[in-house]
Structures are given as structure tokens and as C-alpha cells.
Amino acid sequence: MNAKPPFRDTGYGVGAGCPRLEDARHLAGHGRFLADVRLPGTREVAVVRSPVPHCRLRSVRAPDGVPGTDVWTATELAPLARQLIATAELPGFRAAPLPNLAVDTVRYVGEPIALAIGDSRAEAEDLARRITVDIEEFPAVVGHRAALADGATRVHREWPDNIYATTSGSIGDVDAAARRAAVSLTREYTVSRQSPLPLETRGVIAHYDRVDEQLVVWTSTQTPHMIRDTIADLLGLPGNRVRVIAPDIGGGFGAKCTVYPEEIALAAVATRLDHPVRWVEDRAEAMVATTQGRDHHYRLTGHAAADGELLALEADIVVDAGAYSVHPWTATMDASMTSAMLPGPYRVRNYRYTARSVATHTTPLGPCRGVARPAACFGIERLIDELAHELGIEPYAMRMRAMVGPEDMPYTSVASKVYDSGDYPEAVRRVSELIGHQGVRARQRATDPGSRTRLGVGYGSFTEQTAHGCLEWASRGLAVTFGVEGARLVMDATGSLTLSVGVQSQGQGHETTLAQVVGEVFDIAPDRIAVRHGDTAHMPRGDGTFASRSMVMAGGAAYGAAGLLAGRVRSIAAVLLDEPPGQLRFVRGSVVGHHGERTLTALAREFCRTPDHVPGVEGGLDVTYYYRPEVETGAFAYGTHAAVVRVDLDTGEVELLDYAVVEDCGTVVNPLIVDGQIIGGTVQGIGTALMEEIPHDTSGRPTATTLGGYPLPRAIDVPDIRVEHLRTPSPHTVLGMKGVGESGAIPPPAAIGNAITDALREFGARIDRTPMTAARVWAALDRASAPGPAPVDAGAGGRAGAR
Secondary structure, eight states: OOOOOOOOOOOSSTOOOOOOTTTTHHHOOOOGGGGGOTTTTOOEEEEOSSSSSSSSEEEEOOOOOOOOOGGEEEEHHHTTTOOOOOOBSEEEEOOOBBOSSSOEOSSSSTOEEEEESSSSHHHHHHHHHHSSEEEEOOOOSSHHHHHHTOOOOOSSSHHHHSEEEEEEEESOOOHHHHHOOOOEEEEEEEEEEOOOOSSOEEEEEEEEEETEEEEEEEESOOOOHHHHHHHHHHTTOGGEEEEEOOOOOOOOTTTTTTTTHHHHHHHHHHHHHHHHHOEEEHHHHHHHHSSSSEEEEEEEEEEOOOOOOOOEEEEEEEEEESOOOOTTTTHHHHHHHHHHTTTTTTTTOOEEEEEEEEEEOOOBBBBOTTTTTHHHHHHHHHHHHHHHHHHHHHHHHHHHHHOOOGGSEEEEESOOEEEEEOOOOHHHHHHHHHHTHHHHHHHHTTSSSSEEEEEEEEEEEEEEESOOHHHHHHHHTTSSSOOEEEEEEEEESSEEEEEEOOEEEEEEEHHHHHHHHHHHHOOOOOGGGEEEOSSSTOOOOBBBOOOHHHHHHHHHHHHHHHHHHHHHHHHHHHHHHTOOOGGOEEETTEEEEETTTEEHHHHHHHHHHHHHTTSOOOOEEEEEEEEEOTTTEEEEEEEEEEEEEEEETTTTEEEEEEEEEEEOBOOSSOOHHHHHHHHHHHHHHHHHHHTOOOOOOOTTSSSSOOOGGGGGOGGOOOOOOOEEEOOOTTTGGGGGBOOOOOGSSSSSHHHHHHHHHHHGGGGGGOOOEEEEOOOHHHHHHOOOSOOOOOSTTTTTHHHHHHO
């Protein structure tokens, strides 16, 4: 199913910038999110959470006189649901149960301890405050260095240390390459912990339908079938007695594709109650209880030839994975992906790495838009700039020299990733022109040496593995692998089409783009095709939406289903028009042949209502198709971002002046949606670069638990983001599509970090940790080896001249 049809310029098929169909209901306030669902008799749940990162639970007691069904602890829950154990099939991996409610030990602030149920959320919260939790607080391990220190407190006492797993590899001859290098540099880089922070927080509604003898769980999730399977497994129920419904989702960014304790706990409790229960996470809970992302720490060494060729790369990678391994991604997800993606788009054949995932008393790490790639990109791209500076080569020119070229495609990287297609150097060349590189350099040269600001330009190049199949997930040690996606397509008696898919949209525009793929086959407008998702009782099985896979995988399934149904429709038309099926074409909602034509409406009506008119044709106008790519290594999107910044030498403040993107996601199904994905992701990446961080105090408590302490990019912080496209179809996917959902979020920290360092280069200052706040930039200047310019007015600010 890798056919590349001749695309027609229909104005609404593949390649057309159709407005999103789903926007009409959302703009009118007609969306239905979890908090909008109203089931008769629903009672509200508040979760009692740990206020400390590490303690022993001596006891958890409900207030006197409260019905037993209104307070639930681990003791009451234990007979109803097993604990989840997320393990990886990697040598030496250490697993520990993820409690649905804390049993005897708490391991992070926000860990659920008990459920309180009331007639309203306020009553539930009042009851939660009256539950007595007796604890003995212990010292907490916070930060990767503390976790790895000799004699460190063990997060899981039965382990010999705090390491979930260590992986390592050595490819080629790094030492020989190092001896040939004109320059070798070692640098350390950190990308700090942050929250995925979707606009809609998590939530769960659960009730046991006594009529159908079925547990029904509504949850804000990216992966409905995975949640259904896990609930059935842990509660010991047949899968056909568990139904999961995901309504409209207000963003996910990876935070909603993990199985959470609250989903299991509410599902279990609902089996013992005669009414539905609902929990909607508030923002304070979300800041500590929803999985977090990043928290990567690298020590990298690069060896380069005099002409800019990257000869060898060495990496010591540590990822702080938090207190528990989450299902299904496990605690090694980020570290294993980092080691694979760190070589980036470069033609390096000698690579040595060690990657460790460590446990600490912090919120568990989970997927966060881009997963490991923003940090890997930050590390390798900052290192490339440092090597270029030492060699006296413009950073963008060194990238072009060191990159895999189009003539090398398909190219197997030193980490065994198969880059399928593209022109990596051309993306760099194009974006350097788009950002006006030479003009920026001229402005830098014209800067008054006494000026209190400096300009800088920086680049971030990336590869993004999208829509990878089962074999790729298995290579990372996941016990659950992904790589098959289903689509069901039905034509009714009016000739309209309904497509049901297992992926789950949380803002990507699936209802439009998947309809465009089907419309491409039938030559009809997307608004004639209804796209349904989010209910395991009615959708074909699907793995869900993550890893930039939906358009490739569900799009491939939709295209396959459309092809099957189109064949059946041609068979019907062949009888009605008395022509061979191969001579019939779809044109603007009709089947056209040499002897005439029939509209899809007329054809469907005649076939469904008077099947005797169409003898010899199989009954039914519904088909199901499951797509699994023939090549399971994924489709690699790629690109380069460029940023221009102004840095205030007195305050460390960074102002983004210009931002440009050149990217390639293969065949573009809808350019409006693709640009929206890229720009939205870039803004999130700007947050990673300059603002977002969840720090902890000396006791291990997080200090950013509200949006007041967790700054996000505002409109005034973001310049006009200009996007240009290369279009190199993947040879491995239907229609040549590649994923694009995460690519915008990957390079901004690298591009901005390089731009800041470029601005401060004359002072010998480097910025090697995100977020690159004013305080960190100021500190980098303060540590710099070269003095700054003398202040114009020494009394005009305490920072002036203090280098």
C-alpha cells in the first residue's frame, strides 16, 4: 500500500489547505470535553496527595461517621485491582510496582494516597481535608547527582542503587578518529524538567452499567484502547466488559498517553458503587501528579576534522526518570531514544555512549512533546557550534559539510536509524537565507563596542523519527509494541461516508486530514466524510496518538480502507453502467464511465434499497483495513530552525527578534494544519528554551506548582515565525507522508542557545542549560573569561561592568 497516486488539483484533496472541520463546533462552544460530560447521579472525587517527596505511611484514617464507600485507601482498593508494573525488556532493568494508591511508602510530592467522594467537588475536598494521614518523613533524593552519589538513599529499598537501567554501545573506532581530529571538545549540557501542560488537565469518569454488565470509563487520553486493555487486565475483567470513551481532548503533548493510577483507581471503585464517580484534575494537581518531561544531563565529546567533518562522538547520558517507571513507556524511554537520536543528521561513523536512567523522589517522567529529541538536539547542536567556532567555520557551513546528503539516502545512521529521504544540507542553506544570515553578521560588525546589547544568530538542525513500527519499539525494550492501526469506512444509503479510527485527536485536526485522504480516493470534499474516534466500543483497534504517527499510520489505514471500498463501489457501478470496473473513475462525487455516470448518492441508494438491481455483488458498503508499514523503521522528518536574538548585557534578558523554519515532512496533506503544528510546536520549544522549569527546594519539594510560578510563552515573547517547506516523500509510507506533530518543539532550545552564545562569544560566555533565563545568562556572563565593554554610565545599574 505504498502507492503514489497522481494527485488531482481538486482544491480539497491531499495537499489542499482546507479549513479544519472540527473548528466550527469548538469556536461555537459545542465541544464536549470530559468536564462537560454529565451522567445522572455522578458524585465527585478529590484525591488526597502526598505533600512530601518521601515518607512512610503509618496510617490513613477516614473521619468517624463517614460511609465506607466515601473514602478509599490502598487497603480497600487492593482486592479490586492489581498494581501496575511497567518493565522494559532490557538487561538488568529494575522494575517496581506503580501503586494505584500509596501502600506503605510515598515517593514523590503528589502521589495519590486516598480518594474522597462527595456530592460535589467542594464536599469531596472538604472530606479529603478531614482524612488523617500519619507519616514519618524521610530524606529525599532529588537530582541525578544525588541519585548516583555513593551511599545515596535508595528510592526503592530493594534495589542496590538508584539506576533503572544502563545501556551502552561502541560503534566504529572512536579513539582512532580522535587521534585524527583537528579539534576535540568536551562540554556538558542540561535540559531541565518541565511539564507538558496541556490546556485541559486530566480527568476520569467511571461507572458500572448494570444493564449491559459493562464498566464504562470516560478519560481524557490519547490512547483509549491501551487504557481499556490495562483496566481489564488489572481489574481481572474480560475486555468486552470494559468500554473506554475519550471525548474531545484539550491538548495532550504526551501527558495523556500513559496509564495513570487515578484511571485504575476510579475504574475499580466504580465496580462497587451504584453511581458514576468523576475526578477532574485541578492545575495544582497537574503540576505535581501528571507525568513530567526532559530532565536530561549530558557530557559530550566531539572530534572534528579541520574541514568540519564530524569524525566521532562520545556521550555520557543521564536521565532523571523520577520515582516510578510508567506504562507502557518505562523509565528508559528517554535515555534509549537520546542515545539513538544524538548523532542527529550527521555523517558520523564512530560513536560511543553510555545512557543511564535514574530514580529520584520526583514525579515520574513520561512522554513530553518531542520526548528525548529536544534535549538530544540541544546537546549535539550546541556541540556542533562549539566545534565550528574552534575551527573558524561558520556554524551553518559546518552543518552542511558534516550532514548526510541527499545522495546518501536511504542512510543508516551510526545508531542504526534508517533516514528514508531528504536533503538535510538544503534545509540549512534555505533557512540561512530566510533568516538573513549575512545581514545579521553585518549588523553585528556594526555594533558599537560600548553598546549594552549584543545580537546573535543560531541554528538547530534535527531529524525526527516518526510513525515507527513494532520492530523499532521492540528494539527499545518495550514490553508493549506499536505499529498497527485500523480504519473502518462505511458508506450509507445516502452515499455519505463515515470513517472510524483508533487514533485520538487532541487538536491535530484529524477530522479534516483523514477526511482529505479518503476524499482523495473518492474525489469528494472532506465535509462529506464524518471522522469518528475515541470510543473502544465502536472503533477498530488502534494504538493511539503519539510519536508523530497518526497521519502516517491512521492515514495509511484510511487510504487502505478507502481503496477497498472504492473497489466495491466500482463493482456496483460496473453492473449498473454495464462497463468493466477498470474503466470507471471517481469524479466530483460520481462514478464516471464511457456509458454514463452515477452519483455516489444514487448508487448507494440503489444498492442498499434494491440490491436485486445489482446481482453478483457482495452485500454491504462497509470495510475495515489494518495498516502496518512494510518498512518499520519509521519515516524521518527533518529540518533546521534559525533564531536571531538580542541579549541585554546588564540584565541577561533575551529578546527573540526573528525566527525561521525550513522543514520536510514529506507529502503535506494540509499545509494550514502542518504550519499550525510547526508554529505551535516552535512556541512550546521557545518555552523550553527560555522559561519552563520545575525546580525543587533542598527538601525535595517542587517550587513551581502553579502557573504563577511557571512562566509560559506569551504573544509578546514570540516573533513572527516564518515557515518554508521542502517536500521529499518517504518511500516507506502511503502517499509519502511523514509525521510532523513534534518537529516544531525539537530544535528551538538549540537554535536559541546557539544564538545567545553567538551574541556573547566575544566575552567567552556559553549558555549550556535550559531554560536560558536572564539569571542564567547573567551568570554565564559573570563567569566569562573576557571582560565586557565598559559601562557608559557606571552609576546607571549595579550590573554594569561587573564581569
